[in-house]
Amino acid sequence: MNDIGKRAKIAVRQLARKNGNQKNQVLLNLADELVSRCDEILIANKLDIDLALASGLSPALIDRLILNPVRLEGISADLRRVASLPDPIGEQFDHATLSNGLKLHKQRVPLGVLGIIYESRPNVTIDAAALAIKTSNAAILRGGSEALNTNRALIKIVHAALEMNQMPVAAIQFIDDPDRANVIKMLALRDYIDVIIPRGGAGLHQFCRDNSAITVISGGIGICHLFVDESADFEKAIKVIHNAKTQRPTVCNALDVVLVHRAIAADFLPRLVTRLTADGVAFRAEGVALSNLQPLRPNIQPANEADFDTEWLSLVLSLKVVNDIDEAIDHITLHSTAHSDGILTRDLNHANRFIAEVDSAAVYVNASTRFTDGGEFGLGAEVAVSTQRLHARGPMGLRELTTYKWVAIGDYHIRE
Amino acid sequence: MNDIGKRAKIAVRQLARKNGNQKNQVLLNLADELVSRCDEILIANKLDIDLALASGLSPALIDRLILNPVRLEGISADLRRVASLPDPIGEQFDHATLSNGLKLHKQRVPLGVLGIIYESRPNVTIDAAALAIKTSNAAILRGGSEALNTNRALIKIVHAALEMNQMPVAAIQFIDDPDRANVIKMLALRDYIDVIIPRGGAGLHQFCRDNSAITVISGGIGICHLFVDESADFEKAIKVIHNAKTQRPTVCNALDVVLVHRAIAADFLPRLVTRLTADGVAFRAEGVALSNLQPLRPNIQPANEADFDTEWLSLVLSLKVVNDIDEAIDHITLHSTAHSDGILTRDLNHANRFIAEVDSAAVYVNASTRFTDGGEFGLGAEVAVSTQRLHARGPMGLRELTTYKWVAIGDYHIRE
Numbered sequence: 126m127n128d129i130g131k132r133a134k135i136a137v138r139q140l141a142r143k144n145g146n147q148k149n150q151v152l153l154n155l156a157d158e159l160v161s162r163c164d165e166i167l168i169a170n171k172l173d174i175d176l177a178l179a180s181g182l183s184p185a186l187i188d189r190l191i192l193n194p195v196r197l198e199g200i201s202a203d204l205r206r207v208a209s210l211p212d213p214i215g216e217q218f219d220h221a222t223l224s225n226g227l228k229l230h231k232q233r234v235p236l237g238v239l240g241i242i243y244e245s246r247p248n249v250t251i252d253a254a255a256l257a258i259k260t261s262n263a264a265i266l267r268g269g270s271e272a273l274n275t276n277r278a279l280i281k282i283v284h285a286a287l288e289m290n291q292m293p294v295a296a297i298q299f300i301d302d303p304d305r306a307n308v309i310k311m312l313a314l315r316d317y318i319d320v321i322i323p324r325g326g327a328g329l330h331q332f333c334r335d336n337s338a339i340t341v342i343s344g345g346i347g348i349c350h351l352f353v354d355e356s357a358d359f360e361k362a363i364k365v366i367h368n369a370k371t372q373r374p375t376v377c378n379a380l381d382v383v384l385v386h387r388a389i390a391a392d393f394l395p396r397l398v399t400r401l402t403a404d405g406v407a408f409r410a411e412g413v414a415l416s417n418l419q420p421l422r423p424n425i426q427p428a429n430e431a432d433f434d435t436e437w438l439s440l441v442l443s444l445k446v447v448n449d450i451d452e453a454i455d456h457i458t459l460h461s462t463a464h465s466d467g468i469l470t471r472d473l474n475h476a477n478r479f480i481a482e483v484d485s486a487a488v489y490v491n492a493s494t495r496f497t498d499g500g501e502f503g504l505g506a507e508v509a510v511s512t513q514r515l516h517a518r519g520p521m522g523l524r525e526l527t528t529y530k531w532v533a534i535g536d537y538h539i540r541e
Numbered sequence: 542m543n544d545i546g547k548r549a550k551i552a553v554r555q556l557a558r559k560n561g562n563q564k565n566q567v568l569l570n571l572a573d574e575l576v577s578r579c580d581e582i583l584i585a586n587k588l589d590i591d592l593a594l595a596s597g598l599s600p601a602l603i604d605r606l607i608l609n610p611v612r613l614e615g616i617s618a619d620l621r622r623v624a625s626l627p628d629p630i631g632e633q634f635d636h637a638t639l640s641n642g643l644k645l646h647k648q649r650v651p652l653g654v655l656g657i658i659y660e661s662r663p664n665v666t667i668d669a670a671a672l673a674i675k676t677s678n679a680a681i682l683r684g685g686s687e688a689l690n691t692n693r694a695l696i697k698i699v700h701a702a703l704e705m706n707q708m709p710v711a712a713i714q715f716i717d718d719p720d721r722a723n724v725i726k727m728l729a730l731r732d733y734i735d736v737i738i739p740r741g742g743a744g745l746h747q748f749c750r751d752n753s754a755i756t757v758i759s760g761g762i763g764i765c766h767l768f769v770d771e772s773a774d775f776e777k778a779i780k781v782i783h784n785a786k787t788q789r790p791t792v793c794n795a796l797d798v799v800l801v802h803r804a805i806a807a808d809f810l811p812r813l814v815t816r817l818t819a820d821g822v823a824f825r826a827e828g829v830a831l832s833n834l835q836p837l838r839p840n841i842q843p844a845n846e847a848d849f850d851t852e853w854l855s856l857v858l859s860l861k862v863v864n865d866i867d868e869a870i871d872h873i874t875l876h877s878t879a880h881s882d883g884i885l886t887r888d889l890n891h892a893n894r895f896i897a898e899v900d901s902a903a904v905y906v907n908a909s910t911r912f913t914d915g916g917e918f919g920l921g922a923e924v925a926v927s928t929q930r931l932h933a934r935g936p937m938g939l940r941e942l943t944t945y946k947w948v949a950i951g952d953y954h955i956r957e
Contacts, residue, residue, distance in 0.1 A: 141898055236930055319930050340756055340931050361953035368955035480948050482557055492951030514652055514735050515756050515932040519947045531935045532896050535908030537777035539784035
């Protein structure tokens with residue numbers, strides 16, 4: 126594992142000499158090869174699927190494993206899109222000339238070596254490799270054991286695309302041995318890996334944070350709230366809540382909790398529940414909310430404490446009545462994972478207080494929480510959605526895979 | 542310790558409601574109180590100095606402990622300067638309107654709770670408190686046990702200044718119990734502390750990195766290089782090296798290693814050594830460098846391998862002859878701590894290659910490494926000099942004690 130780390134560090138230096146066109150050419154060649162070598166990939170993928178079926182893996186997990194010509198075309202199109210984005214590396218900013226004449230600026234450079242640990246989806250292998258190459262980072266990839274054969278086939282093609290362009294294959298290395306002990310070894314490579322990026326469920330993130338000697342970009346867990354203020358437009362608020370809850374309930378920016386101002390609860394809650402029930406949503410309502418929903422339907426249950434600390438990832442929604450915006454902000458501060466939280470209101474003062482006091486990666490006024498996403502926010506490519514505070518928060522694009530160095534150019538300047 | 546963490550988290554929310562003027566007023570009151578309550582501080586400081594003398598602490602360490610009216614006036618002046626700097630909190634940037642009309646921007650927010658661990662200098666207590674208050678962060682301070690009485694007196698005054706302005710005293714908490722086990726407990730407070738900032742020697746930084754469950758801003762270790770290229774102006778190059786080595790040899794941006802191009806070594810090295818010997822510099826020269834320095838003087842010794850991996854922090858300089866810029870960059874890549882490294886040259890191509898390929902926090906062309914400093918770089922206040930890659934590199938000012946949140950303002954926007 127140390128050797129893998131050393132090779133990656135050397136590759137970073139070699140990548141530093143490549144320009145944007147050379148890196149983009151790797152991505153374009155990779156896009157071509159994925160399509161032209163489709164058969165080779167699908168044979169490997171079939172092996173993984175057969176093994177998964179034999180071992181009784183759930184249909185949902187098997188679906189994540191599957192590649193087919195359409196999915197490969199999609200991955201290929203993504204690669205062409207990433208190639209078309211501007212290259213962040215080398216960008217200069219914060220120029221200044223000091224009073225002594227020394228010229229100073231910051232220059233964007235790669236983070237270094239990325240350690241990317243992911244689960245069953247084999248498309249992450251290509252996605253992670255492409256984002257690393259685009260940003261001149263080296264990457265050490267550790268994919269799920271269920272996708273081992275597929276990942277081996279994909280990495281072979283990544284290496285071919287690198288070689289076509291005289292790029293070091295060590296820029297993208299894959300941990301070929303599925304032994305889980307390798308993850309622990311990887312998390313200890315502090316001298317070689319600059320950042321660990323887990324891509325997967327909450328358990329994987331937690332495991333990396335608990336076992337890593339390296340900074341982990343944690344994210345992907347969103348207990349998301351919308352507060353319906355006294356002055357909210359009912360019809361529009363219901364549409365936003367419907368969208369945030371039902372448009373794609375399995376993802377981290379989907380809505381988990383609705384807080385409703387006491388003054389409108391009796392009117393608003395029954396209408397909300399009627400509309401969302403029609404789309405199969407079930408509810409967990411705290412006492413006051415529950416009393417506003419009489420007579421109860423079968424899809425409404427009394428909430429317990431844990432229901433306000435649960436990321437549902439399904440068509441379940443927690444409901445709570447609050448006395449005012451203060452209680453709403455207090456509740457969010459205590460229970461949110463600081464991913465995406467919003468207020469629905471016509472009151473500008475309340476909107477401003479919510480923006481100032483709710484400290485989440487993304488804070489919304491009169492919009493669905495579903496927008497927290499690199500694509501939606503216009504970043505072009507998404508690396509992760511960070512819920513940590515340092516380095517980057519919320520959707521991370523290419524720029525968030527970089528850091529900077531200070532460059533000072535003088536005429537033999539000395540410090541007085 | 543958990544209670545300290547909880548109180549700090551609550552204080553962060555209370556600080557979020559204060560504006561820049563209110564925070565500056567705390568700093569100005571603190572500046573006044575330090576001077577008007579000078580006697581109280583000096584009595585406590587005398588206790589610490591007497592204990593230090595009795596326990597045989599070194600004169601250098603005792604000097605760091607000492608406060609007097611002049612030093613307190615200096616700290617007070619620093620506070621007024623920090624108060625006069627712009628408030629980074631609330632700053633808005635990266636505005637965009639998405640094609641669907643959703644308005645997006647980033648807004649600068651505090652990092653949260655800072656854990657600051659430092660050694661004997663009691664001025665850090667005031668400095669750290671001031672930078673935290675200015676940036677709306679809460680801070681948990683752990684100072685050196687030698688300065689315990691002084692720190693207690695200073696914290697009492699910090700709390701008084703907070704109270705005068707209806708600010709929560711829990712914004713700045715001090716670990717009053719000198720038991721070292723408390724440092725370990727503090728480094729484990731992942732749920733409450735957002736970042737650990739050690740201020741002290743290399744040992745303290747290493748200890749924090751090895752024992753912390755929280756991200757540590759590491760820094761403060763600089764093995765700094767200057768490469769004298771074939772085309773360098775000899776006279777000016779010697780002035781820059783003299784400045785970088787002798788102007789303040791005990792600090793992290795002082796020069797440790799000079800690499801000299803083979804073509805000029807025979808001319809350049811004797812002149813360099815003559816000039817620096819006059820100011821008391823001793824040398825460690827590798828084989829070729831040594832052969833260019835015949836006859837040897839008593840202050841020139843043959844270098845061993847470790848001499849190129851040593852931060853001297855004193856008037857010692859390692860010398861090595863390299864074949865070309867490639868060997869210089871290779872040497873720096875292998876031996877630098879990525880703090881501050883530079884090239885002295887008239888060759889623009891070499892300057893550009895050095896900037897592109899040397900990956901240090903600060904890269905210099907024709908200037909002394911001594912400029913790597915928040916004050917010199919125009920940041921106004923310096924929090925630390927980071928040698929890590931994530932979040933911030935090099936001198937860190939007020940802005941580097943902040944992060945951002947995304948703010949999205951819509952008209953009941955939903956994701957299609």
